[in-house]
Amino acid sequence: DGGITQSPKYLFRKEGQNVTLSCEQNLNHDAMYWYRQDPGQGLRLIYYSQIVNDFQKGDIAEGYSVSREKKESFPLTVTSAQKNPTAFYLCATTQGWNTGELFFGEGSRLTVL
Amino acid sequence: AQSVTQLGSHVSVSEGALVLLRCNYSSSVPPYLFWYVQYPNQGLQLLLKYTTGATLVKGINGFEAEFKKSETSFHLTKPSAHMSDAAEYFCAVSSTSGTYKYIFGTGTRLKVLA
Numbered sequence: 001d002g003g004i005t006q007s008p009k010y011l012f013r014k015e016g017q018n019v020t021l022s023c024e025q026n027l028n029h030d031a032m033y034w035y036r037q038d039p040g041q042g043l044r045l046i047y048y049s050q051i052v053n054d055f056q057k058g059d060i061a062e063g064y065s066v067s068r069e070k071k072e073s074f075p076l077t078v079t080s081a082q083k084n085p086t087a088f089y090l091c092a093t094t095q096g097w098n099t100g101e102l103f104f105g106e107g108s109r110l111t112v113l
Numbered sequence: 114a115q116s117v118t119q120l121g122s123h124v125s126v127s128e129g130a131l132v133l134l135r136c137n138y139s140s141s142v143p144p145y146l147f148w149y150v151q152y153p154n155q156g157l158q159l160l161l162k163y164t165t166g167a168t169l170v171k172g173i174n175g176f177e178a179e180f181k182k183s184e185t186s187f188h189l190t191k192p193s194a195h196m197s198d199a200a201e202y203f204c205a206v207s208s209t210s211g212t213y214k215y216i217f218g219t220g221t222r223l224k225v226l227a
Contacts, residue, residue, distance in 0.1 A: 004156075033215075040122060042203065042219040043157075058214075090156055100145045100164050100207060102215055104156035 006105035023091035032074035037088040119218035132191040136204030
């Protein structure tokens with residue numbers, strides 16, 4: 001089945017450690033996104049990529065990094081510079097602006113101990 | 114700049130009652146508008162979307178929404194609530210200018226009372 005796979009579903013890390021969240025899609029979509037979700041704040045855009053080897057910062061990119069070496073993959077690294085990394089992270093894709101909707105993965109919950 | 118406002122972070126309705134979740138947007142260009150539903154610890158699922166054409170949009174699970182340009186609104190309704198409708202609902206807007214960016218509201222948590 002076509003879809004978006006995020007892993008791991010749950011992740012714990014100690015302060016000062018980097019962690020990488022995986023997002024893989026087999027929908028053949030060009031654009032991919034990372035959102036952060038905190039209670040009462042909706043979804044906030046971290047990074048997005050319209051095409052392979054290109055990506056743009058979103059509204060809250062500080063302390064995060066991404067890469068887009070393959071069309072199917074858009075991993076997010078939460079670095080030790082991110083001051084409050086505990087959150088639910090959502091990966092999404094879309095075919096393009098003329099199609100419209102975002103398709104979401106199941107999310108990854110990161111807890112910093 | 115585009116923005117989305119959802120009035121009411123929490124809404125409670127009785128089972129069988131009308132569901133009305135409010136969404137207002139601001140956009141300098143005609144927007145694409147979306148409603149998504151999220152169940153606990155899951156991703157978002159599209160309920161319905163407005164791109165062009167008919168302003169009354171029907172979605173899954175009996176939900177519908179009406180695009181009202183004069184009121185800059187896109188409220189979500191369902192005639193009769195079911196217990197399974199309890200979830201968080203997000204309104205979103207995307208730019209039609211090709212920037213690939215989507216703006217989400219802060220969400221409304223719907224509680225359905227037996």
